[in-house]
Amino acid sequence: MSKLIVNGGKRLSGRLKLQGAKNSVLPVLAATILCNNACEIHNCPSLSDVETSLKILSHLGALCTKEEDVVTVNPENIDSFEIPDSLMREMRSSIVFLGAILGRMKRAVISSPGGCELGPRPIDLHLLSLEKLGAIIREDHGFLYCEAPNGLKGTEINLSFPSVGATENIILAAATAEGKTVIHNAAKEPEVSDLADFLNSAGAKICGSGSDTIEIHGVKQLHGVNHTIIPDRIAAATYMAAAAITGGEIELENVMPSHLISVLSVFKEAGCTVLVDGKKISLRAASQLSRVPTVRTIVYPGFPTDAGPILIAMLSHAKGTSVFVENIFENRYKYTEELKRLGAKIKTEGKVAVIEGVEKFSAANCECTDLRGGAALVIAALAAEGETKISKIEHILRGYDDIAGNLRKLGADIKVV
Numbered sequence: 001m002s003k004l005i006v007n008g009g010k011r012l013s014g015r016l017k018l019q020g021a022k023n024s025v026l027p028v029l030a031a032t033i034l035c036n037n038a039c040e041i042h043n044c045p046s047l048s049d050v051e052t053s054l055k056i057l058s059h060l061g062a063l064c065t066k067e068e069d070v071v072t073v074n075p076e077n078i079d080s081f082e083i084p085d086s087l088m089r090e091m092r093s094s095i096v097f098l099g100a101i102l103g104r105m106k107r108a109v110i111s112s113p114g115g116c117e118l119g120p121r122p123i124d125l126h127l128l129s130l131e132k133l134g135a136i137i138r139e140d141h142g143f144l145y146c147e148a149p150n151g152l153k154g155t156e157i158n159l160s161f162p163s164v165g166a167t168e169n170i171i172l173a174a175a176t177a178e179g180k181t182v183i184h185n186a187a188k189e190p191e192v193s194d195l196a197d198f199l200n201s202a203g204a205k206i207c208g209s210g211s212d213t214i215e216i217h218g219v220k221q222l223h224g225v226n227h228t229i230i231p232d233r234i235a236a237a238t239y240m241a242a243a244a245i246t247g248g249e250i251e252l253e254n255v256m257p258s259h260l261i262s263v264l265s266v267f268k269e270a271g272c273t274v275l276v277d278g279k280k281i282s283l284r285a286a287s288q289l290s291r292v293p294t295v296r297t298i299v300y301p302g303f304p305t306d307a308g309p310i311l312i313a314m315l316s317h318a319k320g321t322s323v324f325v326e327n328i329f330e331n332r333y334k335y336t337e338e339l340k341r342l343g344a345k346i347k348t349e350g351k352v353a354v355i356e357g358v359e360k361f362s363a364a365n366c367e368c369t370d371l372r373g374g375a376a377l378v379i380a381a382l383a384a385e386g387e388t389k390i391s392k393i394e395h396i397l398r399g400y401d402d403i404a405g406n407l408r409k410l411g412a413d414i415k416v417v
């Protein structure tokens, strides 16, 4: 298993072009299933989750290629409706393929996506919504057998929680369903809007994405499109935190600052200078990071749960005590045990984490527990004197495109072995 070796203590500075958003490219790849002909997706990050998605599409019968950051998917010959268990297990978010397969094939067989490192990841909202659209879903020995013999029919759906994945699955299933679907209490994340933009350019009729009420008028068919994936707002927060924790500076290009307003305010509260200019964000670290009294994670446009581990790692190095409240996932603090090996002083109790800033981190061996927790370890290691070994980095490679190469561009001493 590969590891990351980090020799910390170096001040990072420089410029980076940001990768495309993992949480946008995954549902967009699923959406190609609904198209009649080839799609070209630009600004596609090189991630293991993207590779897994392309394996799923190929398994269904699509022809997929990836050249640099351009992915092409030709869905014309898709003739299967089953995702093999092995591929479902590789990527929890493959549940988002369910709505698209159902929309095209009128049936689907998938295995229940395993829980993940963030605690149980129920899919009740996904299944309830698809049933409301006319799907019949039977669970048997961990497999979900779904069918909609008379096709899917539009309806009103009220989500008890604005689930990102469930909103995306409903949009995918409703895009070519008969009639109108209205989603109340829909997720407003930018990645949902990027999916709607992709589908609308393919001929769908979706309005209201980005708000909590989304209307989808089903259409008969969708054609292939060229689409550019939005920048990854969580990767942006990650590289900014790397510069901030090492007392450095960074200029990020190809960013959407409007997607990061709640995150930028935390960097500013911690004493960093943050400038926004069109699609660029530049950050200069405070000479000494200061505590941020309380950060609460919440759905968009509030502070994103995925940026929690990243800012907790950074604020572990601040002067004073910060408090985080994680309101989205039940168990998102596993990585803090590993952060403590590097010298962080963090107490967690249920949803709350109390972070007592420390002067210095010390290098240690640690292991990733999940994607963003792994990113948190990298950020802390960059500020730890000496050599830190980070194992189980396959978690990190799911969501970050060449994180070591990008950090080396900024002056970090980091390599994958």
Ligand code: EPZ
Pocket: 022, 023, 024, 026, 093, 120, 121, 122, 123, 124, 125, 126, 127, 161, 162, 163, 164, 165, 166, 187, 305, 306, 328, 329, 330, 371, 372, 399
């Ligand atoms: C998406 O996950 C992202 N993943 C997550 O990013 C992100 O943390 C999350 O949205 C919240 O923003 C992708 O887009 C691939 P949810 P998703 O459905 O769709 C509960 C990362 O690090 N829930 O909004 O799974 C669920 O248990 C990943 O990039 C139900 O109870 O998130 C959780 O507590 C991590 N029943 C909460 O809702 C359901 O049917 C939020 O889940 C669905 C969700």
